[in-house]
Amino acid sequence: MTASLVTSLAAPTATIAATPVGTSPNSIFVQIASYRDSQLIPTLLDLINKAKTPDWLRIVVCWQHAPDETLGGFWRQGFGKWRAETASNWTIQHLDYRGAKVELIDVPHMMTQGACWARNLLQQRYGGERYTLQLDSHHRFVERWDTQLIDTLELLRGESPKPMLTAYLPGFDPANDAHLRGDPQCLNFDRFGTEGVVTFRGKRLPAGKARQHPVRARFYSGHFTFADGHFAEAVQHDPDYFFLGEEISISVRAFTHGYDLYHPHYLIAWHEYTRRHRVKMWDDHTSQAKQRGEIDEHWSERNARAYRRNRALLGIDGETYTQQEFGKYGLGNERTLAEYETYAGISFTCRGVHEATLNHEPPLPPGTPRPDETTWKASLRRANDIRVCLHRNIFNKHAATPGTQDTLACAASAVVTIHDGSETVLHRKLADTSSLSEYRTNNWLDFHVIFVSALEGIPARYVVELFDEAGNLLSRVGHAVVI
Template sequence: MPPQPDIFVSIASYRDPELIPTLKDMTDNASSPQHLHIAVCWQDEGDFSVFSDAGLTVSRQSETQDTRFFCYNGASVTVIYRHYLTSEGACWARHLSETCYQDEPYFLQIDSHCRFIEGWDQQMISLLESLKKISALPVLSAYPPGYQPGDDEQKSKQTSVSRMIFREFTREGIPMVGSHVLTAPRPVRGSYLAGGFIFAPGRFVRDVPNDPQIFFAGEEIGMSVRAFTQGYDVYHPHIPLLWHYYKRAECSKIWQDHNDDARKQGAVSRAWWERDRVSKQRLATLLGLNNDAQEIAPPYGHGDQRTLRQFEYQTGLHLRLRAVQPAVSGDEKQAFFAVPPASDAEWLEAFTLWHHRTITLSPAEITGPGAGYEFIRLSVYDRDNRLLFTCRQPPASLTSPDEQSAVSLSIRFSTLPCCYPHRIRTCGWQSGVGWGELTETPW
């Protein structure tokens, strides 16, 4: 009787020449490849000979032509085939892979372009089990260090690791994440999941299954929120466990194949951007950005262990305001706040950033020509020329010991932490004449 697999591995592969090398490296470097159940959603042209040519052997017959069962280096490999023109995105493919889950105790989600350390399976299990001393539901996740396929592949493998941080809000208000170098003696607590590497208890597949309606962008913040509200705690590994191929400039992408021309010709049912638009609307609902939207039904909505507001407390993000706490955007790039605020009011107060500056105005800037200015308008703009603050000052309020002396004017105002002053503009107004000369100075 074959051994019961310990790790269920989910792989989404889109026309990727690195799939077979990934399977080979994974099984070659596993301590117990016979304990792996690998499920691949293979979005390609359907030539299954690529698997037999690589040494995969049929383990049992399938009832359908679109699903094949193989054995490879002792591992069980299930391949679910879909023609690449019928693909509906990365999370749709991950969702199909997850249908093969058979209650294995551990779950690994990766992309189809990875390399692995020797004994990666035992190392991941050991790290995850050690974290159960401090967390009921730990998850290992991060952007793995990179590698470059080819003759110098071994030399190309990076040795540094990273933790995940907030990067920016999209124009739709969806938070996007990035990475920051991590140096630590043990895994560190974080808030965000990386789609290309998740190692978790097997039940994660049922608790936080991939939503097939999420196309690609925003996948990670959506999974992060859902995992958090289900009670999972993210930890970023302090050592390399695998490597990821990032550039992939030569590889086919779904947004290249599923374009407007392909849709007009009937090759695809929707252009990629149409799926992406619907996906982002769904993410906006999940993140509480749509006031009138209905909640997303289980299992793709929020869990019942924690709330969305608690996620905001932990990450330092205010999703509706598209704002972040100062420590999130500061040099420390903080992504995990261990201690929740004493109150919601206290937390909201921290999103106010005060700016103070004293400027000097010359007598000519204050009085103006002829009858003089009726008021001076002072405005502060950010780097993108967005107005942050403006006020009017009558010349009489700008006094100096004598008419020949410059006047100091103190400016104080507040903004959201993501808004930073860049330029100060002053200009006087005179009835019948209009605006005077504009003076612009750096903040």
Template sequence: MPIHNVVTPQPDSIFVSIASYRDPELIPTLRDMIAHAANPAALHIAICCQHDSDVSPFIDFGMKLLHTEKIESYDVSFFEYRDARISVISLHYYESKGACWARHMAERLYRNEAWFLQIDSHCRFAPDWDREAIAMLLELQADGTSPVLSTYPPAYDPEDESKRTQFISRLVFREFSADGIPMLSSTPLKSDKPARCGYLAGGFIFAPGSFVRDVPNDPDIFFAGEEIAMAARAFTHGYDIYTPNKILLWHYYQRSDASKIWSDHTNDAKKTGSVDLAWWERDKISKKRVRSVLGIDASPCDLGCYGHGNIRTLADFEQRLGVHFLSQTVIPDVIGRERVSYFPGESFSKEMWFTQRVHPNKRKITFTIDEIMADIDNDGWWHIGVYSENNTLLEKKTFTPQEMAQRFSDKKNVYEIELTFTTPPSLKPAVVRVCSYTQRQGWGKTVEKMW
């Protein structure tokens, strides 16, 4: 854990942490953040800028360079712009070790500010966003909680700033990844006050400044899984997560042309000595740490200061989410119509919690034209069955030729069949079988795909 200078914080001072990877939206994000702040002088913006070690874009933008110093082997430049303080750790993108490492580096510049904001480097802001965010947390703190605001902000498009999504969403469970890590999505929220939630979004966290000390970013978590790992750590440290009921900022989601670390930190880049590890190697280390946080790794690693707190337990966190990590099961309401993302303590007993759980199954299975007989009679059909290891039928669907045609992707030249269903915890899918039937020939050949 980095050592922070201890100073007396101003009541409205905000430490803003930004990880930026070769992002042309960084400067526009800074401009918009400061322009729409009610009190720019209260902002200390710390940026880990993974680009080309050149700080001239900040100077060209009009920032006043005050001085520079070293943190470890990295240059840190301190600027002032419209009364806001901006600290920039500038390094070449080949030196990056991932998103959470960059957030960790930015957090080293924390100077005991009263509030903490973590965002990505491609955002736009609502008027007086800082005042509104502080007011929300102060109101929640009055109820005796340790609140944190977090969600996926609505979208904006830098090509057309007039088009900004105008709805609020809360985070919900989507599915388990192949590594057993819960993945998140969002659903619209309408509420006259911040709504309790169990999940954190890495691209927007607003919390008391103590969050930086209590739940610092783990530099060895690369990208995938950062949100559920940090949510678990925040909960066990006593923090309560809420979805804000007002729009505070927007986020740029598409970024299809943007540079990404997995496009730069390749096997070839490692061979030439440009990077120490390819991105997938860091990702492998990262996922083991995430699985260790969630208690699902057979040989968990030592997490050091990036583990759980001692205020609440991981089991408490699972029960509040309605998600059991080790068995990859959920309470039905988690994936039902309401998409519940937080259960109050009195929702159900521990016994009820274990008996209600189901295993959520969701996969997109693809078949080529050559693998299945595409030309069948209009009165023919396809049988799609999902079976367990002991050959128990878990899910069955039948598709007419017309329904099958709707699932054909011209771009990929394959049939895409999406299967979503639940099973008891003891039964998990193992294989998908597809077989056609026609009046002329009866049953065709069976094609199998592993689940």
């Protein structure tokens, strides 16, 4: 990646630092990025009401809201002691609830630049608190969550100078949150996305020994992380990231800054995953909004730029960068990227994943020497995410019987075969009638084929064959893999 490209991505972020104030020994700086979320106020109420000591909390919310989402909603729920200040052209609304300090960075929703930009704005408000907790704006909590997290983090001091607790929390439904259930979860590798972003999925933490002590983690969760307060300064979110890429980049940057990631071994909170209860930025920041002059960029433009930035930072597919290009949003100097790859069992350069990582085995202890390159590569499998996207016209053009129309609509099943550059078959996927109906949208066949192969098995081409109910070939189309 060229310096000019990265420089254009790293636009200055307005500083809205908080005025330092006296803090208690157990003060917690809570960061919440919220975009038009009806669950924000219920989340704040539950967060504060379930804390043992609410006056330990200083909660800063990047409140990205529409004109009809007003302060009145907070006042009606008992938030008070209101005052306002202006910092770097942003209005900060100050409120109080049961002794907890709440600050709303007042951001009109069409002025936002994405989730990571919002998280960065929050981190500018860090005021020296002892701990920090990063959340989304749709959660529920256990009783005395604050003391439990503090006690657990301090328990880890014997094995790590900079521990942090992070997890994908079990889910809940805001429409029925009276009987919350679930188990503590760990983060497991899911896939290398088409654009090179590593994604994870939550999995229930096994019972037994794993439930007796915090468990070492490979990955960081954007919706729940508890750490020393200095984490909010040392590993700030890159405002030029948009959404996907945030978690793997912070995982690596935290590790290379000397932080050790752990999953809590007990249930601490719940997270709402469905997004049914809130509008998303991509619903508002549309092409129409750009044409009306309401926004500078479509959300997908920001997203594409973030993907390029992530590829450069982590060396996806061999891309490179210099530390100067990323500045404080680059890697740390306490550990190397190679050490993280050894720890997590991942190779960004070749989209490789260690067998132990695929099998959800615990990570190696930090500092474990990597074996020689031949042995290391022999332990890796290539993670593939191939997008198959073809229009009905291309299927008609390549119909088994020339002139046949609507072969895609008539198909009862499909077979996708992935080949490498020498036409060796790497993977074959059958789409039956039920799955094929899900993949057909507006005259397109569009879905992803996710699989692992030998490290040297690099996908180059896919072939899609459509069949009728009797198994007769309707069409056969080949297409180059796009990465």
